[in-house]
Amino acid sequence: MMKPLNSFLRKWRFLLLLLFLVLLVVNLGHVRASEKSPPEDWQIQGMLAALDDSDRDVWREVVKKISKYDLKPVGIPPERVEQIGKLLRDDNSSVRIATAEAVGNMGSEAKELIPQLQQLLKDDDSSIRIAAVWAVAKMELGTKELIPQLQQLFSDKNWRVREAAATAVGSLGSEAKELIPQLQQLFSDKKWRVREAAATAVGEMGSEAKELIPQLQQLFSDKKWRVREAAATAVGSLGSEAKELMPQLLQLLRDEDSDVREAAATAVGEMGSEAKELIPQLLQLLRD
Numbered sequence: 001m002m003k004p005l006n007s008f009l010r011k012w013r014f015l016l017l018l019l020f021l022v023l024l025v026v027n028l029g030h031v032r033a034s035e036k037s038p039p040e041d042w043q044i045q046g047m048l049a050a051l052d053d054s055d056r057d058v059w060r061e062v063v064k065k066i067s068k069y070d071l072k073p074v075g076i077p078p079e080r081v082e083q084i085g086k087l088l089r090d091d092n093s094s095v096r097i098a099t100a101e102a103v104g105n106m107g108s109e110a111k112e113l114i115p116q117l118q119q120l121l122k123d124d125d126s127s128i129r130i131a132a133v134w135a136v137a138k139m140e141l142g143t144k145e146l147i148p149q150l151q152q153l154f155s156d157k158n159w160r161v162r163e164a165a166a167t168a169v170g171s172l173g174s175e176a177k178e179l180i181p182q183l184q185q186l187f188s189d190k191k192w193r194v195r196e197a198a199a200t201a202v203g204e205m206g207s208e209a210k211e212l213i214p215q216l217q218q219l220f221s222d223k224k225w226r227v228r229e230a231a232a233t234a235v236g237s238l239g240s241e242a243k244e245l246m247p248q249l250l251q252l253l254r255d256e257d258s259d260v261r262e263a264a265a266t267a268v269g270e271m272g273s274e275a276k277e278l279i280p281q282l283l284q285l286l287r288d
Contacts, residue, residue, distance in 0.1 A: 039069045048080050060095045063087050067101035072109070081110050088116040096120065097131040104135030111139060114146070121149050126158040133164035137171045144175050154182050159191040166194060170201030177208040184215050192224040199227060203234030210241045220248055225257035232260060236267030243271055 039047070050062045063084055076084075087099040100120055103110045120132035133153060136146055146168075153165035166186055169176045186198035199219055202209040219231035232252055235242045252264035 037070055038073045039071075044069075044071075044074050048076075051080060051083055059083075059087060060090065060092065060098075063095065063102050064098040067098040067105065069105060071102070071105045072107040076106055076109055078112075081106065081112065085110070085113040085116055088113065088120060093125050093128060096123070096128050100128065100131035100135045104131075104138035107139055114139075118146060118149060121146070121153065126156075126161055129153070129156065129161050130158070130164050133161060133168050137164065137168035144172060147172070147176055147179065150176075151179055151182055154179075154186060159189070159194055162186065162189065162194045163191070163197045166197035166201045170197070170204040173204050174206060174208045176201075177205055180205065180209050180212065183209075184212055187215055187219060192222070192227050195219065195222065195227045196224070196230045199230035199234050203230070203237040206237050207239075207241055209234070210238055213238065213242050213245065216242075217245055217248055220252055225255070225260050228252065228255065228260045229257070229263045232263035232267050236263070236270040238270075240271050242267075246271065 038044075047062050047066055050058055053059070066084070084099060084102060087095055088103070090096050090099065100117065103113050103117065114136075117132050117135055120128055121136075123129050123132070133150070136150070150165050150169050153161050156162050156165070166183065169179050169183065180202065183198045183202055186194055189195050189198070199216065202212055202216065213235070216231045216235050219227055222228050222231070232249065235245055235249065246268065249264045249268050253261055253268075255261050255264065
């Protein structure tokens with residue numbers, strides 16, 4: 001008699017979970033939730049409550065849903081963070097990926113899970129390494145101890161891992177200045193997304209990266225406009241220390257892409273009084 005009863009209860013648990021997830025999907029259709037939007041209070045409370053279910057499959061479904069939201073403004077209770085963190089060791093790769101994404105979305109609230117993320121950076125599955133690196137990049141605090149491991153990922157065979165590693169290093173700002181020479185090597189990566197991420201990371205380091213001014217100039221002629229834009233933005237972050245590149249920035253003001261022109265104009269503005277000699281040329285561009 002107990003077996004049929006247990007089976008019945010198990011089915012009802014899944015039906016209730018399914019109903020809850022359907023309600024979430026319906027709500028998503030109205031509010032267009034994305035990774036950058038926090039969940040409604042009723043959503044997060046319902047998802048966290050579902051973690052009390054004794055069925056681990058329910059946990060898996062919940063963490064996949066949680067991973068779609070920005071959780072930093074929410075404030076996840078420490079005991080729930082620990083509970084979610086256990087799924088970083090799940091035997092299902094898709095669950096480990098979703099959990100890493102959820103942990104990253106929690107930001108510094110989940111810094112206690114850094115050791116577990118560190119293990120995922122070594123995972124044989126490149127998709128898991130990517131998810132773990134992006135989680136590190138989103139956490140913003142408490143990840144400086146991962147700098148040596150992030151450096152190793154600069155040479156990962158999967159370009160998406162290299163891109164994510166460069167982004168993660170950039171999120172550390174000047175704390176990761178020791179990796180500036182390694183970021184320079186990524187400027188010549190065959191994948192433009194990696195080159196863009198490396199230039200952006202250098203820009204996040206500000207004046208600490210002034211030694212790379214000549215290399216940033218070379219990126220001004222990259223065939224991909226997003227790389228040129230990232231290089232111009234990075235130069236702008238250096239301010240007057242990159243004044244030697246003002247003539248090259250003037251050339252970028254004629255770039256075929258409007259985003260590159262905007263980035264170049266902003267970079268010129270960041271140089272303050274050093275850019276006053278360019279005023280006649282800028283006025284001429286306005287007339288053209």
